[in-house]
Amino acid sequence: MENFDYYNPTKIIFGRGVESRVGAETRVYSKKILLHYGGGSIKKSGLYERVVQSLKAAEIEWVELSGVQPNPRLSLVRDGIKLCREQGIDFILAVGGGSVIDSAKAIAVGVPYSGEVWDFFSAKTVPERSLPVGVVLTIPAAGSESSRSSVITNEEGWLKWGLNSDFNRPRFAIMNPELTYSLPPYQTACGAVDIMAHVMERYFTDVPHVDLTDRLCEAVLKTMIRNTQLVMQKPDNYDARAEMMWSGTLAHNDLLSTGRVGDWAVHLIEQELSAIYDVAHGAGLAVVFPAWMKYTLRRNVAKFIQFAVRVWDVEYDFDDPERTAREGIRRLESFYRTIGMPTNLRELQVPDDRLAEMAAKSIKPWLTSVGGVSRFSREDVLAVLELAR
Amino acid sequence: MENFDYYNPTKIIFGRGVESRVGAETRVYSKKILLHYGGGSIKKSGLYERVVQSLKAAEIEWVELSGVQPNPRLSLVRDGIKLCREQGIDFILAVGGGSVIDSAKAIAVGVPYSGEVWDFFSAKTVPERSLPVGVVLTIPAAGSESSRSSVITNEEGWLKWGLNSDFNRPRFAIMNPELTYSLPPYQTACGAVDIMAHVMERYFTDVPHVDLTDRLCEAVLKTMIRNTQLVMQKPDNYDARAEMMWSGTLAHNDLLSTGRVGDWAVHLIEQELSAIYDVAHGAGLAVVFPAWMKYTLRRNVAKFIQFAVRVWDVEYDFDDPERTAREGIRRLESFYRTIGMPTNLRELQVPDDRLAEMAAKSIKPWLTSVGGVSRFSREDVLAVLELAR
Structure with missing residues (x-):
């Protein structure tokens, strides 16, 4: 810590x-x-x-x-x-x-x-x-x-x-x-994706021994998974709306950052999508996050396995532990689809002719990489965007 | 909520x-x-x-x-x-x-x-x-x-x-x-019991649909269970000491109270033990909490089952769900013993001739019961203390 x-x-x-x-x-x-x-x-x-x-x-x-x-x-x-x-x-x-x-x-x-x-x-x-x-x-x-x-x-x-x-x-x-009852389903879902992304940007740290904040992150994610689905079924479910709303605050008030370094590459990559195509931030995150995960999985496979087991209740695969991690990412994508979110650039109606430009812009002029943990080069970002096509 | x-x-x-x-x-x-x-x-x-x-x-x-x-x-x-x-x-x-x-x-x-x-x-x-x-x-x-x-x-x-x-x-x-490295084991353990008690006083609410705060409570409890044991094995384990210390703050800064009513009967009963016999607050809590749980279990058995399954990894007993709940309490007592805490008044070297006096004093002169959820009468408190003998 x-x-x-x-x-x-x-x-x-x-x-x-x-x-x-x-x-x-x-x-x-x-x-x-x-x-x-x-x-x-x-x-x-x-x-x-x-x-x-x-x-x-x-x-x-x-x-x-x-x-x-x-x-x-x-x-x-x-x-x-x-x-x-x-x-x-x-x-x-x-x-x-x-x-x-x-x-x-x-x-x-x-x-x-x-x-x-x-x-x-x-x-x-x-x-x-x-x-x-x-x-x-x-x-x-x-x-x-x-x-x-x-x-x-x-x-x-x-x-x-x-x-x-x-x-x-x-x-x-x-x-x-x-x-929040009157928010349309698409906007509600975009909000849910953003909230969960704020947690996941912090979750996939490489700082060891951050037990408490790991578990707090998992608590918010599990709460969001359940309650977003309840809200999708019944938009005026007060308690489920309340769980989402309070989760949204705790996801980003920095409690979940205590003692650890966050990444934020996905947010910074998505900002270029939003800036150029004016897409909804949440929808953009739903496209970029799974691609980022697939690209970066092997850098810290233990953390992705923990994510799969604790957040998505994936049974640990003793024969092929990495498969456990991949199943966690698959369930995240499946969850996004359940709440009506896109999981690739095509569904987002973003053409693929400006990926290199977005990759370049995602690294700020005064920096040489993006992501506090990822430390992605422009080539890494491009590879993530290619995976998101 | x-x-x-x-x-x-x-x-x-x-x-x-x-x-x-x-x-x-x-x-x-x-x-x-x-x-x-x-x-x-x-x-x-x-x-x-x-x-x-x-x-x-x-x-x-x-x-x-x-x-x-x-x-x-x-x-x-x-x-x-x-x-x-x-x-x-x-x-x-x-x-x-x-x-x-x-x-x-x-x-x-x-x-x-x-x-x-x-x-x-x-x-x-x-x-x-x-x-x-x-x-x-x-x-x-x-x-x-x-x-x-x-x-x-x-x-x-x-x-x-x-x-x-x-x-x-x-x-x-x-x-x-x-x-905190130099804290003796007994004092470290007393602290751990107090921290977990602050969480559990809030956890056993009867306010429905408090998903997020339930899960945050469980996060702190699981962190404490693991890291207290690590500290007992190695008092200068920095990370484990850090997890305990930050857990102690979050357990009692009221984040875990948001949207719910806490109980606090156990704290108020224990305060009478400490006041009369000057015992360590944590040791007193380790004695009173399991007794309170056994006495009040059936008032909200679902919550005690959740506690057993999520905090103590007890497998849900489909034949006898209440047995799941009892197993959770048993594991809590067992944990207390592992870290050198007493689980009854005898071990605490408190005689049993003033239980009625403590029961009476636990209800403040300007109140008629103790516990925001329990609403215990003097007789209820006495029954808890009898269970703790």
Whole structure:
């Protein structure tokens, strides 16, 4: 086990009806806020109305910035920064999923910074302060509600890059599983894949003796496997939605990173798919993860066997242990298909004529490889993408 | 799953050598502190010297209060409060195990309170502020390093009562597993029992559909079973000590309570054993928990079967499912014996002539039963203690 610091001060407010507390929780920090959201879905569902009622009751003034898209754009972040400065706003309330929250975080670090906000994402500098951010979560997936991560897409060059900083951790996250009932099956499934990917990126470490965090990872994965299927059968199953939602937070709040090194190659490879083809992040991960596993299996076959046995209940094959590992990957793919996810680029309707370009872009200009454990070269990434065809 | 708030802002600093950071972490809060500890063990181990060197380097002035005993006493808490007020101290650094930390927390809530600190423990009132507390942990057991709990013994009547409050959460916890190498086997085992008890008090809930937290609980328990045995074989096994230490924190930081109601009858029954006979808390728990399980088994047999199958790898008995559950309890007792713990009052050298008194005292004067799930009457508690003879 490696040395670590763990600090996650996001206050979680979880359960039925908790969005009514947003005004009181926000009032601790601010009297004038930016209300940041996506399109019309929060208006259609009635959530918008409940949020603004709660803000009014707490005597909070707000300015609205809507229009956040999946793979949130730098241009809107810049608009948000400008708006906050003009209006003297000192708090950002994100109502939505990971894209809205990531956009809010980017605005929050940008407002008090005199330079260009993209500097943080292009690793030119690191944030030293930010506005506080609060969240009302509507999509369990990105884990952004308590994570230190924000991923923004720069339309110039379609660069989808991330910023990891403790300044990115929201002050509070209001999470009502009922708000997720109306998510379409495809989006629910994409969220499930993303949550499980956040766990698996951490799980396949090469740090030895990480018993506790291995088992915590397995706990989240097994919970997701069962409850995603329950939700697919019955979208308004409260308890199953709640299990998914809380899993989504724990998958990415860094508890599961304690004492170990994560990989993240799959996320970084997938980001290039999303950036070029604007595919849903979860669907892209469902395609890339099994291919990554097949390519990297033999580097740490014991861990893949453990994954198969403990997560997928594969019986250990004493004659051919590696077959145990392969069966685990097969069951993961089968699970993805059960919940309607693609498992190859063809199903994702991504052509195969730009694989080399994606492979090249997956390695950031200031790095020589991708993946904290994988350490993949451009050739390795290309081989993974070929396996994903 | 029930609604919940979860907020745990304690910063964890974990690993080899991290005690060298205590000065810098403390300096964030204070320039003049109370250094609170137990007896001479931290001097013998050299930890005291390393801590004061780090404080000096950070230009922090300190006043010392040592002499904390197991089952920490109210009289010393009162001394600490007086000392802090006289000296204008605004931060308390606890160097030690749960007793030292609990004592520090009690001083911290007492200093800014104009009344008598015992008011908080006797549920007369609740804290509205406290001094910040930092921790250098030397014993993985109580989980006090990030918990909201403090338990103090009032020598007048030997009342061992607890205060649960978010003001009790330390600001940081410095945790170096190497510091636990020198713990004697008995104390190590007591700590393991306490950690597992914190999980089991939460595990045996009657709230349905708590998949994720059930599995997280099982993850901690399985980790403890394996690693306690490794430590018993080799006290300076760093990784196994580290797994125990991090498990101890997660067992009691309330993550495993999210969405569920815990019981805590066993803790409250054991507190009477400790208060009257001054036995080690962990040893008392090893005696009471199996007895509680046998007494309450049939109230929720499915949960005890799950415990047996998932935690103890008992094969499900299709002919007699309840036998599966009983086998789980048997394996727990067997595990306790393996690590040198008593499993009945006789082995604990506690006579059986005051069981009725302990049963009566286990129910607080302002309550009518004990246990959030058990809801035990005095007669139920007596029956448990009889089973533990």
